[in-house]
Amino acid sequence: MFGALPIAYFSQKYGIRNGLVILFTTRSIAFFLLSLTNSFICAIGIASLVGLLSRGTAPLIESALVMDADNNITVKMLATLRMIRNIGFAAGGIPAGYTVWVNTTAGYRVIIAISSLIFLLAAIICWQFQNKNIHFQKPHSLLKIVLKNYPFIVLTSVYSLAILSAILLGIGIPLWIIHKSHVPSWTVGLIQTLNTFLVVLLQRQVSKNTEQIKVSISRFQLGVTFAAIGSGILFLAGENSSSIINMFFVIIIVIAFTFAELFIIAGAEGMSLSYIPEGQRTVYFAILNLGFAAATVIGPPLATITSTGTAWWWLIWALFFSCLVPVINFLPKPSTL
Incomplete structure (x- = not known):
């Protein structure tokens, strides 16, 4: 709740692309550090940072997709986004569930490190976006x-x-x-x-x-x-x-x-x-x-x-x-x- 508005303000001033790149890069670094730490306190701190950033990411992705679209196109794109997101949840749940079943420290570190690479890839993809200027207000x-x-x-x-x-x-x-x-x-x-x-079957129709x-x-x-x-x-x-x-x-x-x-x-x-x-x-x-x-x-x-x-x-x-x-x-x- 504390992260969403400051992130939105920053992105509105400096551009959605820059906001997404910074968010995904920071999350990539956080997950990489999480894969290395042996301290429970450090893990809680890093996880809190990830949580702070994650709530602000979705509005930026939505805005990047539908910034100039009319409402008819917007609802279709947002529905498609929710559908893809749920597919991602399911796809991520398979290796995560297997890791929990294996239940080894090395397994957890590997799956978290892979997440770090995925966020880094997302940052690279977002860098290709056009950094559209938005009318900024204080x-x-x-x-x-x-x-x-x-x-x-x-x-x-x-x-x-x-x-x-x-x-x-x-x-x-x-x-x-x-x-x-x-x-x-x-x-x-x-x-x-x-x-x-x-959700995948019905989201667009609903x-x-x-x-x-x-x-x-x-x-x-x-x-x-x-x-x-x-x-x-x-x-x-x-x-x-x-x-x-x-x-x-x-x-x-x-x-x-x-x-x-x-x-x-x-x-x-x-x-x-x-x-x-x-x-x-x-x-x-x-x-x-x-x-x-x-x-x-x-x-x-x-x-x-x-x-x-x-x-x-x-x-x-x-x-x-x-x-x-x-x-x-x-x-x-x-x-x-």
Whole structure:
């Protein structure tokens, strides 16, 4: 949360290409040092630096792709980017999972060093980009302008609440499988596999026409509705169902929460394009990403409490998401700017 805006300001002043090159080079150096260190304290420090930089990278990549594109092209490119990113998660998960299975110090050092080389390659690729000049405003004046755009701030706040469903999918459901269900723990891997498959298959279709404000609102609402349905099913699953029934529940739940993630992100990003002034996408994308960053801060402890507590917590989540659905319809429209 602390890294996104300063990185966006820097890149808006000195160019997105330069920002990406510096980010990827720094991350490459950090991963290389991480592969060498024997100190836990140093490892935590380096990992914190990587985390600080990683949240600021996505808005820059998005801005580099869609800086001069109209909204129709933008939603298609952002959908393709999310699809490729999920393929990357799956591709990276294979060697990472094998490394964890082998469980040797040398294996961990090698996989982290390979990551360092990948970031270095990314920096070299980004250096080939054109370093487009962006109209620069001082951070304090730009922040005032963004904060005055209250419809966008409200949208970001609601998005941060809705995207908590993705944290429940990534953390809450695996913990529920381990602690509460009667299915084998290996099914935790099924979540990532099924989620990646559905995202790659459906991402572009879900994002179609979301540059239109009415379409993006309906997709946003549909995503939150899926989150409510998934939470309701988890409540009904309870703790005492048989392994076969719970396996069926796991598949349905993962599909519901994956659809929630797909529709929420597509809807929120599509809506955001209508709120962003021309030439300010870098900073506005960074602020929208803060909504997800906020969810990653408050979401994990809530997901842990929910998954290790009683089934009633899932009912609370179902009611929470159900109440959020009509709120989206009353978000301030861009015309109020």
